[in-house]
Amino acid sequence: MSPEHLETLARTSLLAGMSTEARDAIIARCTVREFRKNDLLIARGDEAGRFLLLLLEGTAHVRLSETDSGLVAVLEQGDIAGEMAFFDPQAPRAADVVGTSSGAIAVLPLEAYEDLRSQAHPGAAALERAVLWRVGQRMRDTSKAVDDLLDQLSQARLVDVLAMIFGVDES
């Protein structure tokens, strides 16, 4: 890993708040991959090679499909992707992650995290806490945005759809 990538990785918001021991353990297990525009960084439905992706340089899109409405997130420096399949063994890759510029990603393989976990290493605990905070924040932001939308609109049909959005498994 180049000194520049090392510094960028250590300063990302995911890792910056961790203890030195935890951060160093995670960084030591990451590899860096460079990518170009339109490169597929994560493929939807892919069962193999589970890893957590951290964007170091450039930008990428998270897509459920090729249409405009399939775009579910725009990734920038410090953002993560792949956390669902990383922490949930039953979850297939739900979306494609595609480079929208040239850039670089840090990749933490699932096996590396499992190794830290088997040792009850502070790096595993710190990673879980950091990812939990991230996904919680993302869920709150989405809920707030949908809530604001609900306040702006009064179509009966939209209300039904919002109930569907937030509905849980009824089984």
Add this chain to the structure above:
Amino acid sequence: MSEEHIDKVALVRQLPGMDDASPPAVVALAALFDEVDFKDGEYICRQHQEADALWLLARGEVAVSTRDVKGVQTLLATLHPGALFGHVAIFGRSPRTAAAQAVGPVTVLELPRSTVTKLLAEWDFSVASPFRRALIVSICRQLTRVNRTLAELAADPDMPGELERLLLRILAPT
């Protein structure tokens, strides 16, 4: 407390992400939850209230609803035993975005915020790690479902242009 026996360990073990937790860790985690009963119509939490606990539904059904600025109430979901709820707001010190109300007699397993905070930060790894993973998986599944539905909604050809733009902005904030 209700007369019916609630198997706290079984309820905690079925949470997503708990698959590889050791039996003693599941027992230790289950012991942290308090059993609380609610009567039909009682609120477990109200919208805009400070988030002070999360819950695991043990018995009965819970209606999750929201009320807009005009006071119109919308039922968002009906929860069934095994559902984890109230966990998203608890981390960000953000107010509840929806209310949860008992439908018939309800028993929940309650974990106060103070316990959640300690559990996430300083508890024994064998207990805390499965709990953190359960929360991550729960939130990710919820987020995936919301994103998928919003994307389907935005792709609907009957969707008015302005609404489509708002939905796309929620999906991919820039």
